[in-house]
Amino acid sequence: MFFFYDLIDLIGFHGQTVLHRPPNDSGNGRTLQIGNGQALSDSLGIDVVSDFRSADMEAGGQGAPLVPLYHKALVEKAEIEGPIAILNLGGVANVTWIDGDQDPISFDTGPANSLIDTWCAMRIGRGFDANGELAAAGRIDADALTALMDHPFFDQKPPKSLDRWDFKIDPVKALGDADGAATLTAFTAKSVAGAMNDMGQMSRLLVTGGGRHNPVMMRMLAAALGIGPEPVEVVGWRGDLLEAEAFAWLAARVEVGLPTSLPSTTGANGAVCGGNIARPKIKSDETTSQARTDDHCPVCGLQSAKPKKSNDDAACSCCSSVLGRDDLVAGHAKLRDAWVARGMKWSSTDTPAPAGWNPVTQLMAVT
DSSP states (O other): OOGGGOOOOOOEEEOEEEOOOOOOTTTOOEEEEEHHHHHHHHHHTSSSOOOOOOHHHHHHHOOOOOHHHHHHHHHHHHHOOOOOEEEESSEEEEEEOOOTTTEEEEEEESSSSHHHHHHHHHSOOOSSSSGGHHHHOOOHHHHHHHHHHHGGGGSOOOOOOOOOSSOOOOTTTTSSSHHHHHHHHHHHHHHHHHHHHHTTSSSEEEESGGGGHHHHHHHHHHHSSSSSEEEEEGGTTTTTHHHHHHHHHHHHHHTTTOOOOHHHHHHHSSSSOOOEEOOOOSOHHHHHHOOOOOOOTTTTSSOHHHHHSSTTEEEEEEEHSSSSSHHHHHHHHHHHHHHTTOOOOOOOTTTTOTTTTOOHHHHHHHH
C-alpha cells in the first residue's frame, strides 16, 4: 500500500513492547507498549487501533502470541494442507500449529534471536550475527547448552509466553565469541524442537522473522526437528512484513468486533476482541492541510522532510539518507507509474507524507 492519506481508512499500531509479564498463580499478567494511539490518530486524521494485548490479559490470557489467527487465514487462503507449523523467529520464538478446521494452537517456545543479538553486541560490537557467520566458526558447548535448557519456562504447558529478558546469557559468559554464538544458536534450535516435538508430526514447517535469514540457525533447526524449515517466501508470503500485515488485519477485526485471540492461542477464558480504537479529533483533510508546505521532494514527490538544498534537483533528507541518487530517480518513476496505473492522478503536491516516511518501504510495496 501507499502512504497516501486518502487511501488509508484504518491503522493497526502495536507499539514497542517494554514490559511483558505473563499471568501466574497470583493473578492476571501485565503488558505495556510504548505508543499513543490517540496522538497518532490526531496527527494523521485516521482511525487507529492500538493496545491489542491488554484485553486478552484481562481475560486471563497470555497476551501473546497475537498473530496466529492471521497465520491461519493465510494458510486457508493458500490452501496449504496441514498439519502445518509456522515458526516466528524474532527476539522470542513462537509457533502456530494449524490442522484443518481446528482452532490454531500457539505459544512462545523460548528465545530466538534476543540472546544471540545481546551476545554479539557485547562481544563483537554488532547488533546481530550476520548470516550466522560467528556461530558457524564456533563449537557448541554441551554443558552451557544444558544449563540454558535448565529453565522453569520449559516445564510449563502451553499456552505460554515470555518476555525477551526472561533468559540470561550467563551460562555462555566464559566461552569465546564464536563458541558462545554457536551455543546460543543451538539453544534456540533445541528449545524450538523440544516444544514442537510435543505437538505431533507436521507436514511442513514455514519460518518467518529475522531468524530465517540465519542459515546456521535454519540448519540446526532441520537437524533438531528432522524436517527442513522453509522461509515463508516459498509460499508467496512476505516474511519481513508479516507482523505488520498481521496487525493491520487485526485492526480491521477490532473495527468490526471479531476475535483477535482464542483460548487455544493465548489461554484466555474465551474469544477476545482486543484493541482500543482512537478516532481523530480533527478531520483528515484538516490534518493534511496543516501538514502541507512548499517543500516537496522532487524525487519521491512528497513532503517528508525539508530538502537539503534549495535547488530543484535536491532530494529530501529522508530519501537522500537511504537511497543513492540513481535509485531515487528510478524509484520516483516506479512510484509514479504504479500510482497512475491504479487510475490515480500523480501530483508532487497532492499529498504530503507522514513524518518518518521511508522510501525503501514505499518501493517494496510497489515491487
